[in-house]
Amino acid sequence: MASFKPTKIQVYPKLGEKVTQDTLYWKNYKAPVQIKEFGAVTSIDFSPVTPHNFAVTAFTRIHIYGPFSQEPVKSFTRFKDTAYCGRFRSDGQLLVAGCEDSVVRLFDVSGKVALRLFKGHTKAVHLTDFTSDRYQILTGSDDYTCRLWDIPNATELTTYREHTDYIRCGVTSKLNRDLFITGSYDHTVKLFDARVEKSVITMDHGQPVESVLLYPSEGLLVSAGGRHVKVWDLLKGGQPLVSLKNHHKTVTSLALSSNGQRLLSASLDRHVKVYSTTNYKVVHNFDYAASILSLALAPDDESIVVGMTNSILSIKHRKNQEDSKEIAGQQRRRPSYRVFVKGKNYVPKQDDYLVSKPVKEHLAKYDKQLRRFNVSKALDTALETWIRFRKPEITMAVIKELDRRGTLKNALAGRDERGLSQLLNFLIGNFVDARFTPVLVTAAEMILDIYQSIIGQSPLVDRQLLRLQDLVEKELDYQKELLEVLGMLDTMFASSLPRKEVPCSGIGKLE
Numbered sequence: 001m002a003s004f005k006p007t008k009i010q011v012y013p014k015l016g017e018k019v020t021q022d023t024l025y026w027k028n029y030k031a032p033v034q035i036k037e038f039g040a041v042t043s044i045d046f047s048p049v050t051p052h053n054f055a056v057t058a059f060t061r062i063h064i065y066g067p068f069s070q071e072p073v074k075s076f077t078r079f080k081d082t083a084y085c086g087r088f089r090s091d092g093q094l095l096v097a098g099c100e101d102s103v104v105r106l107f108d109v110s111g112k113v114a115l116r117l118f119k120g121h122t123k124a125v126h127l128t129d130f131t132s133d134r135y136q137i138l139t140g141s142d143d144y145t146c147r148l149w150d151i152p153n154a155t156e157l158t159t160y161r162e163h164t165d166y167i168r169c170g171v172t173s174k175l176n177r178d179l180f181i182t183g184s185y186d187h188t189v190k191l192f193d194a195r196v197e198k199s200v201i202t203m204d205h206g207q208p209v210e211s212v213l214l215y216p217s218e219g220l221l222v223s224a225g226g227r228h229v230k231v232w233d234l235l236k237g238g239q240p241l242v243s244l245k246n247h248h249k250t251v252t253s254l255a256l257s258s259n260g261q262r263l264l265s266a267s268l269d270r271h272v273k274v275y276s277t278t279n280y281k282v283v284h285n286f287d288y289a290a291s292i293l294s295l296a297l298a299p300d301d302e303s304i305v306v307g308m309t310n311s312i313l314s315i316k317h318r319k320n321q322e323d324s325k326e327i328a329g330q331q332r333r334r335p336s337y338r339v340f341v342k343g344k345n346y347v348p349k350q351d352d353y354l355v356s357k358p359v360k361e362h363l364a365k366y367d368k369q370l371r372r373f374n375v376s377k378a379l380d381t382a383l384e385t386w387i388r389f390r391k392p393e394i395t396m397a398v399i400k401e402l403d404r405r406g407t408l409k410n411a412l413a414g415r416d417e418r419g420l421s422q423l424l425n426f427l428i429g430n431f432v433d434a435r436f437t438p439v440l441v442t443a444a445e446m447i448l449d450i451y452q453s454i455i456g457q458s459p460l461v462d463r464q465l466l467r468l469q470d471l472v473e474k475e476l477d478y479q480k481e482l483l484e485v486l487g488m489l490d491t492m493f494a495s496s497l498p499r500k501e502v503p504c505s506g507i508g509k510l511e
Contacts, residue, residue: 016159037059046298085125089134145163160182164186211225217254230244255297
């Protein structure tokens with residue numbers, strides 16, 4: 001008796017996402033390192049100088065981590081309440097942070113105690129930053145004011161009271177010490193010039209502003225708030241360029257890649273979107289386990305750091321060439337192919353007696369049922385939920401095998417309402433898939449032949465048959481339209497080709 005041959009599962013082309021250069025670039029990161037902080041991580045800032053440590057602001061502490069350290073190399077804990085917006089100065093030697101108690105603190109990165117305390121705000125300070133000349137500090141508070149402070153004298157220079165709600169974000173110009181931008185919950189983004197007493201440009205974001213970002217050229221500004229990310233042209237007086245709405249919850253943080261060609265936005269919907277700055281289309285997406293409050297990119301995109309509401313700090317480091325070489329070395333150190341096949345290609349001599357060991361055959365559940373000729377049970381197994389949704393090609397292979405044996409009609413017959421409904425669901429879900437259509441058309445015809453007498457007895461089956469009918473009619477309409485378009489294209493291509501004279505050698509001359 002011939003041995004049973006398992007059902008051959010056909011390999012279909014995958015209908016997955018298109019692999020682009022961006023996909024390869026942004027997926028080239030190791031598994032994330034996760035660090036538990038003392039509270040929600042509200043701010044992350046990288047030092048501009050090597051080794052590019054980063055400051056993490058969470059609850060009443062600011063921790064400074066090294067590029068690859070999992071423990072803080074420095075901690076600032078002298079806050080009486082929740083700390084906000086720890087930021088480095090351009091030389092990496094000073095760090096400034098706001099606090100819920102309205103006091104702004106200036107720290108020496110190599111020390112512990114605050115060098116300066118700036119008092120003047122009456123409510124929590126959520127915005128702090130250094131100006132480009134390194135001698136002044138910008139602050140923004142829930143008391144609706146933004147202020148400039150002099151570092152050497154620890155005195156207040158200017159106060160601006162133009163916003164009508166909390167000021168939660170802002171940034172200073174790196175090219176001009178007098179320019180800075182603030183974003184507020186009053187839906188506005190304002191550009192200030194310290195040489196005049198009021199703002200010079202006001203932009204209406206339309207939602208409470210959570211984050212602002214300046215391009216390196218400082219001609220473009222990005223604001224985030226609500227579900228929107230908006231880009232503004234500062235050289236044209238704050239004219240809006242584009243509005244992006246790719247998140248479905250509030251966008252909380254923005255970042256720019258090292259070359260300025262990719263913009264990143266993080267949101268409470270647990271996603272980080274990567275946009276191309278040429279057409280502002282999403283080119284990649286990162287998923288995280290919790291809502292994201294802060295996002296930062298290391299210089300040269302060496303690592304992506306994300307802070308979440310569940311107090312987790314997630315760090316992804318880029319894979320380098322040494323890691324690739326190490327992996328390649330490990331692969332080379334594995335046993336070679338000839339070790340595994342050693343002895344298997346030995347040819348016995350004439351006088352040798354060969355004792356063969358029977359090879360145990362492992363069959364899938366549906367193959368075991370096919371071997372016992374239980375065709376209906378084999379089809380039921382192939383229609384199990386996890387198979388028909390995750391591996392529809394297995395279900396298709398079983399249907400095809402049953403059709404080849406001539407037992408498909410027997411397997412489809414004799415089903416109750418639940419079994420027939422399950423079968424029709426699979427047909428509806430895969431009927432218009434070009435990979436499966438040739439086989440499912442045969443199955444659909446058999447089902448209609450078998451069960452046409454029960455139409456009208458089950459509302460559920462009737463609804464599914466009507467859905468299948470609508471699906472087939474729409475697909476036929478699409479095919480007709482495509483044929484019409486194809487005919488138009490053929491005509492256009494034929495008319496655009498140059499005409500060639502065809503010699504008529506077989507036709508006699510008229511006398």
